[in-house]
Amino acid sequence: MNMKSVSLGSAILLTVFSLSAHAADLPVKKVNGMLVDSKGMTVYTFDKDSAGSGKSTCTGACAQNWMPVMAGDATLSSPYSTVMRDDGSKQLAYHGKPLYTFVKDKKPGDKAGDKMKDMWHTVTD
Template identity: 60%
Template sequence: MKRSLILFSAAATLVFSSAAFAQTAPVKKADGILVNSAGMTVYTFDKDVADSGKSVCNGPCATAWPPVAVGDAKLAAPYSVVTRDDGAKQVAYKGKPLYLFVSDTKAGDRNGDNVKEVWHVVKD
């Protein structure tokens, strides 16, 4: 009986600790657009080339347009991973790197849509 209790306790600990480390997807669909896990609007940049595996938004550009980080999430098509110039991993959608916009201050803001006619909300 004691051995069964120990095995049950170990199994329960494993289940609960695995749940604690479950990864939230870096992006999701909401109201016809893609948003990050906090509900912030996600954008693409026209100067990025789909399926190139690169982002051309670096330095000051990436300060204004922070890349959507992959973290430890496992991605499946149509999502993929881009390795940035600094080695960081960025989420891509249909081969295009994804970004946030620093002027979006709350979930639902879309202040970056059509900035300089090269930044666009990702519609799905």
């Protein structure tokens, strides 16, 4: 084995480690073709939110039933971004649409909010 192959191997390992560290920082992940939060709860979008507007229209009582998925300090890259909530906190967005979980989903895999009032939708591939 020569020095070039050792350096290349090290670079590949560092890249793989960097990508997995990034994925671990993200507050959502894909499971069975849909997005879930860190607790495995289904993630939704709301039709009244406009992609790319940088805002969530779900506030007050709405946000008590449809809890915003917070971005925290995660390092984000496309298709993920953040929107600024009225209280100054950062909510995670997917393709520019803010993300939420639903209060009536009690365990991972529940999708009680899907198609609720034809305005709430699970986030799928």
